Amino acid sequence: MAAATSVVLLDRGNNTTCTINLHGATVVSWRVNNQEQLFVSKAAIFDGKAPIRGGIPVVFPHFGPWSYGPNHGFARVTQWGVEKRPERLPSGDVEAIFFCTDNEWTRSIWHYQFRLTYRLILREKRTRDMVIYQEGREAVTIGEWTDRIYQNTPQEHIITNVVSGRKMRVQKYNFPDTVVWNPWLDHSKDVPDLGEDEYPNMICVESGHVSSPVVLLPGTAFEASQILQGSDPYVFTYFFLGNVLMFFKCSY
């Protein structure tokens, strides 16, 4: 079947790229020095209907099973528009802005008007600071089926064992909660678009406003963002970092 989805590429020109599939504005690839940082299942479906299994989806307006509409809301299965094509900023960062608004289908599920604005910045910076990954907190290890919503978590998380044992830093702003999910072998069978051998190679860590809802009065806005920071150990002396900054703004 022909691909029912289209993508937008943010390219810094030195093998550092970020690919956004407009189906759900899902970040389906983030490559730092040609090394992929994100997990996308080999069984992921790109039919423009199913949510994409992996990458970075946008979950809105509901997290989890929803009696009114699709699991995790409709934003991840909606076709998003491009508000600003990828543009190189004076700093060298590449920025693009995506949006999604209510339509007849979303209003049939959730009778509100809204506009989501999603700003992505692909950033790369050099630093001599080799100690940014100091972990002073209790480590959460995953060795079995895990599906937890942690409330009021620290602003920063370090995910270890990402891409050949490296680390990824997540910094979140205005997202009080963190969800950690891995179906492990037992539950992988229930996830048809995830290969049964893939669970040891993925971990789903979601920054969110999950345990308590955000109530927006008409005309008001809610803003939140997260920064993902990965490292490239092949560059000596300097520590090379590629960031995806996600500014997520919702208003109605």
Ligand SMILES: O=P(O)(O)OC[C@H]1O[C@H](O)[C@H](O)[C@@H](O)[C@@H]1O
């Ligand atoms: O299968 P999906 O609708 O994409 O959901 C995949 C997973 O997402 C989250 O991490 C939830 O905490 C899990 O309960 C859920 O199973």
